[in-house]
Amino acid sequence: MPATTFQRIITPLIHVLAWGLLALTLLVFLPSAGHVVLPTQYWVKQVVLLLLWVAAFYLTAHVSVPRLLLRGHSGWFVLTLAGAALVIMLAGRVLEQVLHLPELMRQAFHAADAAAGRPPRPGAPGGGGRGYRFDLVSLLITLLVLGIATAITMVQHWQQEARLRERLDQQRTESELALLKAQINPHFFFNTLNNIYSLTLIDGERARAALHRLSRMMRYVLYDTANGEALLSQEVGFIQDYITLMQLRLTDRVQVVFEHPEPVREARIAPMLLLPFVENAFKHGVAATQTSRIYIALRQPATGQLEIEVRNTLLPATSTDLAGSNGIGLVNTRRRLDLLYPGRYALHVDKHTPENEFAVELELQVA
Template sequence: MESLSSRRFMPWVIQALVWSLLGAILLLWQPLTWRITIPMQFWVKQAVLFGMLLAIFYVNTQVWVPRLLFMNRTGKFILYNMVAVITVAVLVQKVEQLIGLRESMENAFKAVRNTGVMRREDWFDYFSLLTALMVIGISTSFAVVQKWQHDVELRQKLERAKIDSELSFLKAQINPHFFFNTLNNIYALTVIDVEASREALHKLSRMMRYVLYDSQQGTVQLSQEIAFAQDYIKLMQLRLTDKVTVLLTPPHPMNDVPIAPMLFLPFIENAFKHGVSATQPSRIEILIRQDGGKIYVEVRNTLFSDKKSVNLEESNGIGLVNTRRRLDLLYPGRYALDVQENRAESEYSVHLELQAV
């Protein structure tokens, strides 16, 4: 929230600095160049010009650009700006004549150099004309850039909302299928091993608490995410035969850092879906390690030749496409995701490198 407010405040700071610089140029550049005693009429003319430039800038950025240029009414936009520029040039020239600036400047030059300005009477003040054109160009560019930034922020918000809805869908998908199957397994386990069924119920309730409450926050601790993955694996193993070996290696020592919730689950879920067999030996290896502020996650599972090609992008759950998009929004430029299918070694692997802090 603080960074967002600072981004909104920054354009006004930039505008204040630019107008201060432009005002200094209008009021000081020519006097310093001429090296004469500047009459009061000159300051009046420059102040009028500065005020008109301010008016043109904000009328253009706030009215003409959004209501004409962005609405594809380009002809009217150009016409209004040209009229404004010419009006400024004419009015400044009229103000100059009204306050007698030409005569005052000629007297000032004569006092120093024994010569006059020798400037003919014009309908336009060409310096004001060029300056107004420059301000029109700057204000149009400024409005276009602001519109572009606003559109980018809006798209990011929409993407975040979509990702949140996809995450909610993932939670909803886990709840009925995974939890009901696990409850059935626990029910069967109560007949065989009451203590083991109690432990399984405890893990299930802890997972439900994580899904329903902890993951509602923007981030969770790495230890929480790993504990959720461990509980998920333990409960999934209730449905597996002894032909399946599952190994999860957490970082040691673990440095708790905040990460996005349920970030590892799509890869682990995919490994269980495609990497286990009831009749053939199979193996799932999950390695999580840390190096400074980076987190490395590696998920490997057996790839069976009799099964169709594994495609995490089309798998159930949040999927690789949505996972990448979620990573793009939450960790832009701070992650690397590599998915490999090695049929020669009968192995499917996912490598995630994440800059958490």
Template structure:
């Protein structure tokens, strides 16, 4: 069952609750509260005030704030807010005068037996009812300013949320474009080296060259159908690395010892495609000698379901030291950049230039989820 889209209805619900609260305040904050025979003029005036609040709220949220406050015209914005509040209060007072609401309120608030009939030449006695003088509606003014303040706050928060969402979308697009560029660099780099190896193999052993072409075609299918996606399964990634190792072993002599260690069984988790290959490729590129014994060890482990460990060791010769930043071609530098983009804070990369056994060692610990 699909989840209830709460975000779609959250904003309308907030508006409904807010206007319900303000509508209730029109009744609760009125001096006629508790009297059951209220004139229709009272409700007409309250409805008009409520409509003026609604109009001022959305005028501020969708006109004054975007066109003045967000464009840096703070002084003009404050002036427009005060002018809007004055217009609301002025129209409210005009409506009250037109409906003779003050007189009706005086009649409802007249104390019992408070009136009298003055005789000729006599003023009102001490018990006579005197109409209340009209005073400025401070409560209405403060409530109007509160409505305009809430309108400004909501508009500012919505703009902040929109800007944040846009920045995240732009950042995701930037990361996606950069990852696509990095993968486009890795793939030609790998196939360029592999085709050179097969070309050299055709001169020595045609049958081995045909096997190498078959293996390479299987690897090309992986690259064509798996690498365009953001992730692939660990089983497919390991099969791709095994094909690469098998392809490299076809041209190695008996002086090179290749050791492989794979998890059994493989816990299938999503990983970035062609993420492990550059480290293995680097070992074959710098850890093989035609005259001296050499050793390459590739170990993949899964200590837990969501943790993947890769250890690659190769013999270190007297040539310039292998580095992740230089001397290792495009692949390793791009792979480390992909790790930063895809697994920020979720990987540990350790590089030992020279171990006690005289080897170059790269260890990658990756939290896949």
């Protein structure tokens, strides 16, 4: 059963049970009159008061709180509650006078005392004088009903606002992630297509093989990661394909090492999360006339833990920038990590290691 359908059923049921419990308390347990036969007029008064409390509850919950308290009119709201309590108390007093309830109650208690051979009880309802007896119980119940109506409505309002904020935050996060992913993917494909274009001028067969590999990578990006997650083995295969494509244009002066577990322990991670680290290394760690080295390592020290290390040689002719050429890449990756793995990752960047390398280390909790 959907949650909304369940709420539609259970909420009215809770209201009926709560009012039934109050009615049972008022009509059965509250009048402790012993063997006194209470007059019918007493029950009429109790039923009317119960109806007034029900009306006051729902008017407060659906009118006074939304239109006054939630709109900042606290003074008018307090006056409304005081007015509602006053109306209920006056209605009870008027009912007593119209129904001659004090005299009837006094007669009922005197009759019970006379039948038992006891003197009249001065504390009995209507006994000990003909003055007005303040109905403290009715006032306390009135204030309790009004207070519960206010509290329930405010709590429901706060819960609704919290759910709305949560939905807005989720929508904003999803939109931002979609934007970040859209920025990263074209950046990668733009560079790769440039490499393949250069290769077509040298070796057509290798260029066709590279295009086939690129089409496999595009299928992975467009279809295999549509749900926002990818298997770690798929991501490793994607990185391996990327490295293979990049090596098509590299000379023997560039050494590329990619270490990863065989086989990897499967885990679900955000797709295209590791690519910017690797792409940054190729962008800034490769030169046509100088010897350089790119080292990529993926380790799984424990279940649910993932460590990625990427190092590339620092070349004087290039400027290693964490943001990449145009602010797209690793900066967006850091933002994606903040959104997808808050408090579950550690990213360390060393722009100049003692080995004259640029190093990035990521520790990620994927479980």
